[in-house]
Structure formats: C-alpha cells, structure tokens
Amino acid sequence: MKCPFCGFTESKVVDSRDSNESIRRRRECLKCEGRFTTYEHITPVTIYVLKKDQRREEFSRRKLLSGLQKACGKRPIEPTELEKIVDEIENELIRLGKNEVQSSTIGDMVMKKLKNLDSVAYIRFASVYRQFADITELQKELENIIDSNNK
Numbered sequence: 516m517k518c519p520f521c522g523f524t525e526s527k528v529v530d531s532r533d534s535n536e537s538i539r540r541r542r543e544c545l546k547c548e549g550r551f552t553t554y555e556h557i558t559p560v561t562i563y564v565l566k567k568d569q570r571r572e573e574f575s576r577r578k579l580l581s582g583l584q585k586a587c588g589k590r591p592i593e594p595t596e597l598e599k600i601v602d603e604i605e606n607e608l609i610r611l612g613k614n615e616v617q618s619s620t621i622g623d624m625v626m627k628k629l630k631n632l633d634s635v636a637y638i639r640f641a642s643v644y645r646q647f648a649d650i651t652e653l654q655k656e657l658e659n660i661i662d663s664n665n666k
Contacts, residue, residue: 521544571615638653
C-alpha cells in the first residue's frame with residue numbers, strides 16, 4: 516500500500532471498521548504521517564462485462580463510480596451515497612452467481628438507483644446510456660419521471 520502523499524510503502528492501521536460487505540481501514544504513513552482511508556472488498560469471483568460490441572472486460576468498481584460521479588456532478592449528493600450504490604450493484608452482481616453479465620444489466624441497475632436518488636442525475640445518465648436519438652425521446656423520458664414523481 517503506497518501513501519497517496521509521499522509514496523512510501525509502509526503504513527500502520529489506526530482504525531478498522533466493517534461497513535456492509537467491506538472493511539474500512541484508516542491508515543497513517545510511517546514516513547510523512549499522512550492519514551488516508553482504504554477499503555477492502557471481498558470479490559469471490561471475477562465478473563466480466565459483455566459490452567454492446569461483444570467485447571468482454573473485467574467489472575470495474577472504479578469505472579462504475581466514475582460514471583456515477585459524472586452523472587451526479589454538481590448535484591447535492593454525498594460521495595458516500597455513490598460508494599453505497601457501487602457496493603449495492605456489485606453485491607447484486609455477485610448474488611446473480613454469473614461470471615459474465617451484460618453491460619445493459621448493470622446500466623439498468625444504475626438507472627433504477629439514480630431514479631430513486633436524483634432525477635437530474637438520472638436524466639444525465641439516461642441520455643448517455645440510452646443514447647437518445649432526438650429530443651422527442653428525451654422528452655418522453657422526462658414525462659415518465661414527472662408522472663412517477665406525481666404519484
């Protein structure tokens with residue numbers, strides 16, 4: 516584990532806590548005394564994502580989180596909420612028990628989570644994920660959100 520501040524490879528664990536299905540460790544660098552947090556996640560199997568163009572790539576928490584951060588940019592959403600969504604989606608994928616999952620399955624999971632979290636972030640993600648061909652498709656999606664929020 517390299518210190519993010521000075522790059523030194525030795526640190527001590529100051530605090531360790533279980534959070535859902537991961538372990539959060541607060542560390543202190545033995546050289547510069549900088550403190551940083553690491554997370555340990557149990558991944559029993561490698562999950563591959565089957566993309567639209569039939570390419571296969573390994574599931575990446577970082578890539579999923581990055582997509583969520585882009586969709587939620589400048590919205591009043593705590594970073595811990597996004598980490599929680601990534602944890603939930605990863606756990607759902609593991610529970611499926613498959614080593615290969617369609618990218619559309621993950622996209623649908625993200626859409627469902629964002630719809631409940633923030634409608635603007637949902638529309639941002641949907642516009643990229645669903646690749647709206649024109650403004651009419653976007654308008655239909657907006658009308659669906661408005662209708663579901665009025666119920």
